[in-house]
Amino acid sequence: MDQVRYKCDCGGLIEIIHSPQTWQKIKRAKFDERKTSRRPEDISGVWRFREAILPGVNDWVCHPEGRTGFYKRKKLSDYAELENLYCKHEGENPTGSFKDRGMTVAITQAKALGMQTVACASTGNTSASLASYAAHAGLKAVVFLPDGKVASGKLAQALGYGATCLAIKGDFDAAMNLVQKAASEVGVYMVNSLNPFRPEGQKTIIWEALQDLNWQAPDWFVFPGGNLGNTSAFGKALREAHAAGWIDRLPRLATVQAAGANPFYNSFRNKFQSLEPVTAETIATAIRIGNPVNFSKARHAITSTNGLVIQVDDAEIIEAKKQIDMSGIGCEPASACSLAGVKQLRSSGEIKESDTVVAILTGHMLKDPDCIMQNYGEENLHVVDATLEAVAKYL
Ligand SMILES: *Cc1c(COP(=O)(O)O)cnc(C)c1O
Numbered sequence: 001m002d003q004v005r006y007k008c009d010c011g012g013l014i015e016i017i018h019s020p021q022t023w024q025k026i027k028r029a030k031f032d033e034r035k036t037s038r039r040p041e042d043i044s045g046v047w048r049f050r051e052a053i054l055p056g057v058n059d060w061v062c063h064p065e066g067r068t069g070f071y072k073r074k075k076l077s078d079y080a081e082l083e084n085l086y087c088k089h090e091g092e093n094p095t096g097s098f099k100d101r102g103m104t105v106a107i108t109q110a111k112a113l114g115m116q117t118v119a120c121a122s123t124g125n126t127s128a129s130l131a132s133y134a135a136h137a138g139l140k141a142v143v144f145l146p147d148g149k150v151a152s153g154k155l156a157q158a159l160g161y162g163a164t165c166l167a168i169k170g171d172f173d174a175a176m177n178l179v180q181k182a183a184s185e186v187g188v189y190m191v192n193s194l195n196p197f198r199p200e201g202q203k204t205i206i207w208e209a210l211q212d213l214n215w216q217a218p219d220w221f222v223f224p225g226g227n228l229g230n231t232s233a234f235g236k237a238l239r240e241a242h243a244a245g246w247i248d249r250l251p252r253l254a255t256v257q258a259a260g261a262n263p264f265y266n267s268f269r270n271k272f273q274s275l276e277p278v279t280a281e282t283i284a285t286a287i288r289i290g291n292p293v294n295f296s297k298a299r300h301a302i303t304s305t306n307g308l309v310i311q312v313d314d315a316e317i318i319e320a321k322k323q324i325d326m327s328g329i330g331c332e333p334a335s336a337c338s339l340a341g342v343k344q345l346r347s348s349g350e351i352k353e354s355d356t357v358v359a360i361l362t363g364h365m366l367k368d369p370d371c372i373m374q375n376y377g378e379e380n381l382h383v384v385d386a387t388l389e390a391v392a393k394y395l
Pocket of ligand 1: 332335362364
């Protein structure tokens with residue numbers, strides 16, 4: 001806990017394992033009780049579960065985060081042909097994506113370690129989140145972004161919160177390589193999802209959704225996959241919740257990739273024998289990743305939950321996003337993979353009519369306004385003369 005380490009001696013990723021004493025002390029009812037408290041660390045959808053995240057720390061860098069909306073909408077149920085479909089909207093986090101749940105833990109740990117500078121490579125949302133939490137903690141933030149491939153809302157956030165933004169002339173995978181070198185040679189603290197404290201925070205997306213369902217386990221969780229931090233964290237969250245007796249059965253995980261950024265899908269089809277990196281291209285820039293760093297943990301998440309990996313193309317992503325937007329919820333393109341995935345799994349019969357499914361919406365609609373304007377927003381925009389006659393036609 002007091003070392004700066006990202007990898008095991010074997011070269012693999014590090015995973016945090018909580019001690020049996022930790023699990024014995026935890027009572028599920030305590031989490032429900034805290035929801036009515038006024039203390040930030042109690043109402044935070046992350047630190048509410050603190051004993052099972054980062055025990056022994058009480059100087060949290062907390063906004064607070066989490067406690068996101070849990071929606072059921074007839075329009076979306078009709079679209080996916082599934083009555084019991086819920087959307088957990090992680091776009092309602094302080095900086096507009098689920099990344100805040102991992103970041104509050106990683107920055108809390110950075111502070112505990114006495115680090116001065118924190119860094120990440122990012123398709124956009126991690127950098128926005130890092131910049132915000134570093135500002136809160138009084139740390140210097142440096143973010144590595146693929147030049148020209150970051151949605152405008154996200155870049156504006158990172159700049160606005162005051163991070164030093166390096167637009168790398170290469171793709172996300174190149175930026176990821178570079179930040180790993182910088183971390184080992186220059187001594188900055190790296191908070192990408194291969195930092196083991198990030199997934200500890202992201203587990204709470206699942207735990208809070210279970211709490212929203214009054215601890216009745218759903219049949220499925222369906223969500224997008226890029227660098228596969230969430231896939232890994234969700235598998236761990238479910239295994240821990242099940243082992244602790246918070247839920248009486250294990251839901252299945254379904255990771256949905258964009259067809260243009262699908263190395264995990266290809267690997268799943270190949271019985272996970274290998275991972276072949278791809279050159280990624282998709283409208284869903286948050287998951288435009290060709291060589292996911294969390295592959296081995298994510299594989300365990302899918303196999304240990306009898307899960308699936310599927311792919312959807314950009315047209316399906318846009319169609320599903322339009323449905324989510326026009327239901328009044330709204331999300332960014334990558335998030336719409338969840339609904340597109342549920343629809344596909346209903347059509348193929350994997351998800352049954354009677355199943356309960358939680359779709360995770362990972363990011364906010366305002367993250368990527370250009371996507372709306374370029375694909376369907378303009379249909380609703382009319383330039384008219386400033387007269388009642390001209391306006392009346394539209395009323
Ligand atoms: C980061 C991100 C993802 C991908 O999550 P991984 O954990 O990298 O698989 C999906 N959607 C949004 C909006 C994101 O910001």
